[in-house]
Amino acid sequence: MAHRQSDPAPDPTRRSERSRRAIYDAALALVGEVGYPKTTIEGIAARAGVGKQTIYRWWSSKADVVMEAFLDLSEQAAEAARAAGQESYALPDTGDLAADLKLVLRATVDELHDPAFEAPSRALAAEGVVNEELGRRFVAKLLEPSLQLYVDRLRSAQAAGDVRADIDPRIALELFVSPLAQRWLQYTGPISYEYTDTLVDYALNGLAPR
Amino acid sequence: MAHRQSDPAPDPTRRSERSRRAIYDAALALVGEVGYPKTTIEGIAARAGVGKQTIYRWWSSKADVVMEAFLDLSEQAAEAARAAGQESYALPDTGDLAADLKLVLRATVDELHDPAFEAPSRALAAEGVVNEELGRRFVAKLLEPSLQLYVDRLRSAQAAGDVRADIDPRIALELFVSPLAQRWLQYTGPISYEYTDTLVDYALNGLAPR
Amino acid sequence: MAHRQSDPAPDPTRRSERSRRAIYDAALALVGEVGYPKTTIEGIAARAGVGKQTIYRWWSSKADVVMEAFLDLSEQAAEAARAAGQESYALPDTGDLAADLKLVLRATVDELHDPAFEAPSRALAAEGVVNEELGRRFVAKLLEPSLQLYVDRLRSAQAAGDVRADIDPRIALELFVSPLAQRWLQYTGPISYEYTDTLVDYALNGLAPR
Amino acid sequence: MAHRQSDPAPDPTRRSERSRRAIYDAALALVGEVGYPKTTIEGIAARAGVGKQTIYRWWSSKADVVMEAFLDLSEQAAEAARAAGQESYALPDTGDLAADLKLVLRATVDELHDPAFEAPSRALAAEGVVNEELGRRFVAKLLEPSLQLYVDRLRSAQAAGDVRADIDPRIALELFVSPLAQRWLQYTGPISYEYTDTLVDYALNGLAPR
DNA sequence: TTGTAATCGAGACGGTACGTCCAGTCTTCGA
DNA sequence: TCGAAGACTGGACGTACCGTCTCGATTACAA
Numbered sequence: 001m002a003h004r005q006s007d008p009a010p011d012p013t014r015r016s017e018r019s020r021r022a023i024y025d026a027a028l029a030l031v032g033e034v035g036y037p038k039t040t041i042e043g044i045a046a047r048a049g050v051g052k053q054t055i056y057r058w059w060s061s062k063a064d065v066v067m068e069a070f071l072d073l074s075e076q077a078a079e080a081a082r083a084a085g086q087e088s089y090a091l092p093d094t095g096d097l098a099a100d101l102k103l104v105l106r107a108t109v110d111e112l113h114d115p116a117f118e119a120p121s122r123a124l125a126a127e128g129v130v131n132e133e134l135g136r137r138f139v140a141k142l143l144e145p146s147l148q149l150y151v152d153r154l155r156s157a158q159a160a161g162d163v164r165a166d167i168d169p170r171i172a173l174e175l176f177v178s179p180l181a182q183r184w185l186q187y188t189g190p191i192s193y194e195y196t197d198t199l200v201d202y203a204l205n206g207l208a209p210r
Numbered sequence: 211m212a213h214r215q216s217d218p219a220p221d222p223t224r225r226s227e228r229s230r231r232a233i234y235d236a237a238l239a240l241v242g243e244v245g246y247p248k249t250t251i252e253g254i255a256a257r258a259g260v261g262k263q264t265i266y267r268w269w270s271s272k273a274d275v276v277m278e279a280f281l282d283l284s285e286q287a288a289e290a291a292r293a294a295g296q297e298s299y300a301l302p303d304t305g306d307l308a309a310d311l312k313l314v315l316r317a318t319v320d321e322l323h324d325p326a327f328e329a330p331s332r333a334l335a336a337e338g339v340v341n342e343e344l345g346r347r348f349v350a351k352l353l354e355p356s357l358q359l360y361v362d363r364l365r366s367a368q369a370a371g372d373v374r375a376d377i378d379p380r381i382a383l384e385l386f387v388s389p390l391a392q393r394w395l396q397y398t399g400p401i402s403y404e405y406t407d408t409l410v411d412y413a414l415n416g417l418a419p420r
Numbered sequence: 421m422a423h424r425q426s427d428p429a430p431d432p433t434r435r436s437e438r439s440r441r442a443i444y445d446a447a448l449a450l451v452g453e454v455g456y457p458k459t460t461i462e463g464i465a466a467r468a469g470v471g472k473q474t475i476y477r478w479w480s481s482k483a484d485v486v487m488e489a490f491l492d493l494s495e496q497a498a499e500a501a502r503a504a505g506q507e508s509y510a511l512p513d514t515g516d517l518a519a520d521l522k523l524v525l526r527a528t529v530d531e532l533h534d535p536a537f538e539a540p541s542r543a544l545a546a547e548g549v550v551n552e553e554l555g556r557r558f559v560a561k562l563l564e565p566s567l568q569l570y571v572d573r574l575r576s577a578q579a580a581g582d583v584r585a586d587i588d589p590r591i592a593l594e595l596f597v598s599p600l601a602q603r604w605l606q607y608t609g610p611i612s613y614e615y616t617d618t619l620v621d622y623a624l625n626g627l628a629p630r
Numbered sequence: 631m632a633h634r635q636s637d638p639a640p641d642p643t644r645r646s647e648r649s650r651r652a653i654y655d656a657a658l659a660l661v662g663e664v665g666y667p668k669t670t671i672e673g674i675a676a677r678a679g680v681g682k683q684t685i686y687r688w689w690s691s692k693a694d695v696v697m698e699a700f701l702d703l704s705e706q707a708a709e710a711a712r713a714a715g716q717e718s719y720a721l722p723d724t725g726d727l728a729a730d731l732k733l734v735l736r737a738t739v740d741e742l743h744d745p746a747f748e749a750p751s752r753a754l755a756a757e758g759v760v761n762e763e764l765g766r767r768f769v770a771k772l773l774e775p776s777l778q779l780y781v782d783r784l785r786s787a788q789a790a791g792d793v794r795a796d797i798d799p800r801i802a803l804e805l806f807v808s809p810l811a812q813r814w815l816q817y818t819g820p821i822s823y824e825y826t827d828t829l830v831d832y833a834l835n836g837l838a839p840r
Numbered sequence: 841t842t843g844t845a846a847t848c849g850a851g852a853c854g855g856t857a858c859g860t861c862c863a864g865t866c867t868t869c870g871a
Numbered sequence: 872t873c874g875a876a877g878a879c880t881g882g883a884c885g886t887a888c889c890g891t892c893t894c895g896a897t898t899a900c901a902a
Binding site (some may be wrong): 563582606 | 667819840
């Protein structure tokens with residue numbers, strides 16, 4: 001980072017779009033093929049047919065490059081989904097909260113098993129654990145928007161009387177989202193539809209007898 | 211690891227205890243001072259006053275060294291706790307499940323804020339995210355034993371009728387443990403007594419109106 | 421040089437005199453301040469407030485730029501000398517050959533000690549040793565004209581009977597000029613008035629007893 | 631150079647002779663093949679099958695490496711000559727000074743035309759022009775020993791009455807050696823047997839009529 | 841009690857990647 | 872239309888570590 005400050009700051013309007021795209025592609029391809037630790041700036045540059053300086057000019061670290069590459073990928077995916085008529089900016093709301101949550105969590109389970117997403121997102125999550133700044137960026141850009149959808153759905157459920165009014169939705173969603181996240185991140189247990197269904201049931205009804 | 215196979219297998223009985231201790235100390239000190247990524251085998255060896263080969267002879271990677279060092283530290287801490295009369299092999303069981311869980315989680319909150327534990331455990335957690343073998347070892351050695359205590363306490367609560375009998379305690383515990391873990395690992399939110407108390411309440415009583 | 425061919429040949433009439441001057445000044449200043457090897461095209465351009473392309477358009481290499489800059493400096497110096505009434509296009513001819521040569525060589529000794537000339541001329545001489553094309557240009561433009569003055573003076577001496585008629589003046593001058601040059605270039609010995617006086621004496625009278 | 635001082639100084643007794651030889655060979659081969667400026671440390675290391683650090687550990691610069699490689703080559707050549715019965719530690723002394731000098735200078739002319747010696751010695755001479763420290767080393771190790779032979783021969787000539795007693799041999803030798811050196815270094819003129827013969831004649835007999 | 845075989849500290853080795861600097865080319869924009 | 876500005880590909884720089892490989896010098900066990 002320090003080395004960037006000293007430079008006279010490059011002019012973003014003259015930036016080569018071609019290079020940026022090539023760098024994103026190379027970065028994601030390498031992370032997928034050889035894993036994040038063996039992915040090197042030098043390797044990305046070579047694969048992208050780009051000078052190393054072009055990477056160092058616009059990004060401050062390998063984590064930064066991979067992060068933006070992944071962000072870009074997500075945006076493209078979102079764009080594609082939007083174009084395909086899907087609305088990814090809201091959870092389904094059939095009136096049956098449990099069913100809706102289970103559905104969405106099952107989709108998340110599938111996504112977590114998709115190898116195209118797994119390598120870079122694990123890498124970024126790991127980096128974020130140890131690098132607070134990047135971690136917060138990762139959360140703000142990638143995680144929080146998804147979590148917000150749960151907040152919205154839970155509020156709707158509160159309006160319908162399906163969730164107690166005094167519940168904080170931002171915390172409530174963690175009851176079923178965080179366990180899944182932890183199992184995936186830390187290999188603390190297997191991930192399955194049955195598991196996520198169970199989480200929803202437990203979370204909605206509580207552990208204590210009613 | 212591969213490089214170990216080629217060696218004629220070192221004789222553990224002739225191992226220098228002095229060196230091992232020095233290596234553990236150096237490893238933890240460096241992780242604390244300069245962070246895990248800037249901690250190098252070479253640096254550990256120099257700091258420990260030890261030849262590099264002595265490290266490579268007994269460990270297969272930096273992650274391995276730091277892992278064992280941290281394990282050793284934890285064991286010492288546990289030992290010290292035991293010596294001080296505390297029993298860390300069981301959760302309190304006052305009959306009030308909610309209160310017992312809140313108490314233990316508050317202690318965990320404190321631990322997570324302890325800088326001596328934070329650097330190495332974050333580093334290992336991060337490494338484990340990306341390195342499945344190490345991740346599983348980390349969980350098995352450090353996480354699972356603690357989680358087992360929750361399982362025991364929940365079973366006791368089931369026997370007392372405070373938790374429904376059809377609940378799987380291994381999953382149930384994740385409702386309040388995983389959210390805390392995720393907030394700590396991924397900076398998805400602040401960590402406080404109030405937060406963990408809320409988690410316990412939500413988990414025990416559920417989100418749906420009763 | 422090759423890269424010049426590809427360009428559509430720049431139009432010298434539209435060349436910016438301002439830029440050329442600035443480039444000469446910057447080049448000589450940098451060679452003086454940081455030495456020839458650390459002088460870079462980029463540095464010259466920045467110091468001259470000029471685009472790199474402006475340099476590459478008119479010169480083929482760093483050596484080329486410095487060469488022309490130095491040539492320009494020499495011409496200016498010659499001009500100034502001429503303006504001051506000195507005639508630098510001929511050696512003194514008092515009738516006493518030995519005295520005349522000693523005088524001129526002493527002036528050369530002084531010049532070789534002048535730091536303003538030393539850095540760039542050493543740099544160019546060095547470059548010329550290894551780069552024949554540039555070396556020959558250096559000699560033709562800078563050295564040969566001076567040597568010609570010795571040739572003229574020696575011819576005049578031959579006419580006066582002070583030098584044998586069968587002597588080749590172009591070779592003869594090397595007897596006292598080359599030793600001085602070598603001592604300066606290669607640090608093979610100290611340079612002083614006494615030394616050059618001795619050279620003249622030895623050269624004129626020979627080593628063998630008469 | 632600075633970076634060497636900071637290191638704790640490597641242990642010369644543990645140095646790899648194999649690597650040193652390979653580095654010398656690679657350096658000389660590259661200088662011969664692509665020229666000194668295009669010879670890089672990286673290239674030498676690759677060609678020698680050696681890590682770059684092994685070069686930086688023992689030498690402070692490219693010039694240093696090439697210098698020692700050339701020195702080593704010269705020593706080997708001298709050794710070989712010695713083994714072949716030649717005595718390179720003295721000039722011939724037939725009693726005819728002029729003939730002896732002409733003979734030796736003709737041999738020098740041949741040597742200067744030998745491409746195996748030309749590339750590295752030009753490179754080192756050039757470097758020495760601009761780098762005083764290296765220049766002096768070059769002279770002391772390579773030039774001065776040869777010049778000393780001339781001094782010896784001239785003294786012998788003085789004893790025989792063939793050279794005036796008041797002549798300083800160290801300066802006298804420059805009358806025929808330096809012109810040759812300058813023509814070779816700076817391309818100030820062609821080099822031939824006839825030329826060196828002429829130099830000897832002029833120097834011994836002087837330019838003035840007798 | 842004395843070899844003798846292993847481990848030990850030390851650090852040189854062949855390598856890979858780092859982050860920087862500059863070469864030489866190409867593109868944009870203002871005068 | 873040229874020149875300043877500077878982004879671009881490319882490649883060498885000198886450094887830091889990697890993991891392997893000798894080296895003596897302890898050191899502890901078996902003879």
